[in-house]
Amino acid sequence: MIGLISSDIEKYASSKTSAQSNMLDKLVKETHQEMSMPQMLSGHLEGRFLKMMVEISQAKNVLEIGMFTGYSALSMAEGLPANGKITTLEIDAKAIAMAKKYIEQSPHKNKITILEGDALTNIDKITEPIDLVFIDADKPNYYNYFVKVLPKLKSGGLIIVDNTLWGGEVLSPHTQDGIAINEFNAKVLEHKNVSVVMLTIRDGVTLIRKH
Numbered sequence: 759m760i761g762l763i764s765s766d767i768e769k770y771a772s773s774k775t776s777a778q779s780n781m782l783d784k785l786v787k788e789t790h791q792e793m794s795m796p797q798m799l800s801g802h803l804e805g806r807f808l809k810m811m812v813e814i815s816q817a818k819n820v821l822e823i824g825m826f827t828g829y830s831a832l833s834m835a836e837g838l839p840a841n842g843k844i845t846t847l848e849i850d851a852k853a854i855a856m857a858k859k860y861i862e863q864s865p866h867k868n869k870i871t872i873l874e875g876d877a878l879t880n881i882d883k884i885t886e887p888i889d890l891v892f893i894d895a896d897k898p899n900y901y902n903y904f905v906k907v908l909p910k911l912k913s914g915g916l917i918i919v920d921n922t923l924w925g926g927e928v929l930s931p932h933t934q935d936g937i938a939i940n941e942f943n944a945k946v947l948e949h950k951n952v953s954v955v956m957l958t959i960r961d962g963v964t965l966i967r968k969h
């Protein structure tokens with residue numbers, strides 16, 4: 759990932775943020791050793807942020823779109839109550855295998871359900887009202903994910919969207935992903951029944967609250 763914040767500031771912010779578990783340390787290490795694009799993992803600062811958003815919102819039913827090796831799903835699961843649940847969608851078999859290994863070791867394993875396969879198809883299997891959604895899969899589908907999850911989101915529910923600054927490319931979009939993110943950022947604002955705040959955390963994190 760292209761750093762928008764200086765690496766010294768990122769390190770300082772991380773050092774002044776609550777620590778993650780030893781298990782998440784190991785997951786990060788193995789992801790960097792085994793996966794071809796380890797930078798997709800959200801990481802310490804954003805992981806603690808996601809956990810806190812789950813806690814603050816008192817979410818009980820969370821949906822994640824784009825699990826990768828399980829880092830953000832495991833982080834959010836920590837913030838859920840014992841009877842809370844997170845459904846996470848992922849298509850990549852190697853990422854799923856690694857995530858399963860760590861989820862199995864987690865005290866929060868019973869809260870996590872993986873739906874394997876294409877996320878756009880699997881969203882249709884979600885029938886219970888959702889409190890919080892984390893969108894972090896393929897960028898060209900971001901708006902499609904948003905449109906599909908919005909009716910399933912409870913009033914007052916929250917959608918958190920990752921990489922909405924796309925390394926700063928949103929100022930001058932020229933790649934397929936950059937153009938898609940830029941269009942997504944514009945189109946969500948056209949919806950009348952949501953409030954939107956873009957945070958400059960890491961690669962850009964947008965909060966969308968349904969009225």
Ligand SMILES: C[S@@+](CC[C@H](N)C(=O)[O-])C[C@H]1O[C@@H](n2cnc3c(N)ncnc32)[C@H](O)[C@@H]1O
Nearest residue numbers: 798799800824826829830849850876877895896
């Ligand atoms: C940026 S990574 C997710 C990172 C993860 N949330 C974390 O913080 O560690 C995006 C993931 O979306 C998955 N993905 C991409 N297209 C998908 C699709 N159509 N359906 C399901 N998953 C998809 C990729 O395989 C990848 O693992």
